[in-house]
Amino acid sequence: MKMRHFVRSRSRWLTWTVSFGIFLICTGIVRAQDESVRPGINDDFMTGDPSKYVERFEKEGREVFDQRHVIVEASGIKPGMVVADVGAGTGLFTRLFARQVGGEGRVYAVDIAPQFVYQLIRDGRQQGFDNIIGVICDPRSSTLPPNSVDLVFVCDTYHHFEFPYATLASIHTALRDGGRMMVVDFEREEGSSSEWVLNHVRAGKSVFRAEIEQAGFELVEEVDFLKDNYGLIFRKR
Numbered sequence: 001m002k003m004r005h006f007v008r009s010r011s012r013w014l015t016w017t018v019s020f021g022i023f024l025i026c027t028g029i030v031r032a033q034d035e036s037v038r039p040g041i042n043d044d045f046m047t048g049d050p051s052k053y054v055e056r057f058e059k060e061g062r063e064v065f066d067q068r069h070v071i072v073e074a075s076g077i078k079p080g081m082v083v084a085d086v087g088a089g090t091g092l093f094t095r096l097f098a099r100q101v102g103g104e105g106r107v108y109a110v111d112i113a114p115q116f117v118y119q120l121i122r123d124g125r126q127q128g129f130d131n132i133i134g135v136i137c138d139p140r141s142s143t144l145p146p147n148s149v150d151l152v153f154v155c156d157t158y159h160h161f162e163f164p165y166a167t168l169a170s171i172h173t174a175l176r177d178g179g180r181m182m183v184v185d186f187e188r189e190e191g192s193s194s195e196w197v198l199n200h201v202r203a204g205k206s207v208f209r210a211e212i213e214q215a216g217f218e219l220v221e222e223v224d225f226l227k228d229n230y231g232l233i234f235r236k237r
Helices: 002-032 044-048 050-057 069-076 090-103 114-126 166-174 195-200 207-215
Strands: 082-086 107-113 132-136 149-155 174-184 217-222 229-236
Touching: 050 114, 069 217, 069 229, 082 166, 090 107, 090 114, 090 132, 090 149, 090 195, 090 217, 107 114, 107 149, 114 132, 149 166, 166 174, 166 195, 174 207, 207 217, 207 229
Parallel strands: 082 107, 082 149, 107 132, 149 174
Antiparallel strands: 174 229, 217 229
C-alpha cells in the first residue's frame, strides 16, 4: 500500500512538474517577444469595409470556401460545444459553427477589426443566430475568458498574429482541459507557392507548428484534403 501511494504521489508530482515547466517556458517566451513579427500586417483590415471582403473571402475558387463543410466536419464540432473563431473576418466559419453547436452551444467571433465584429453580429442576428458572441481582440491577446472554450479555430489568420507567442498563451488559457485548436493556413514553399503567399505569409508550416508546440500544444492530426492550404489540429497540453 505504501509503495502504491508513493507511485501515485510521484506521478502527481511529475505531472505538476511538467505542467509547471511548460508554464515557465511559455511565460519566458511571451516576455521575450517584445516586437511584432510582422508590423502593419493588419492595417488594411482595421480600415477595411467588411462588405468588400465578403466578395473576396466568400467566393468559389478560394480553397477554404470550397472546402468549408469538410473543414467544419474535420474540426470535430458537436452540439453544445463552445467554439472560438479567431480571425472571424466576415463570419464564414462563425455561421457554420453556430449552426453546428446549436442553441445549447455558442461561438465567439473574435477579430481585431471592430467593424468586422459589428457587421458579423448584425448579419448573424438577421439570419437568426443568437448564439454568436462578438469579441474584439488586440494584437497580443485573443481576450477570451479563461477556461471557456472547447475548440479554437484559426483559418488563414495565424500568419496575421503579430505577437504569436502572446496570442497563443491567451488561447492556451482560454481552452478547457483537453481543448483543441485547429489551424488552417497557406502552404508556403519556395518554388511552388505564389508570389503573393511568399511575400505575405512570413513562414511555412514547420515554423508555425514549432511555435504552436512550443506554446504548450501537441499535434494530434493533420488533414489531407487541402492543396493550397494545410490543416493542423492540436490539443492543449
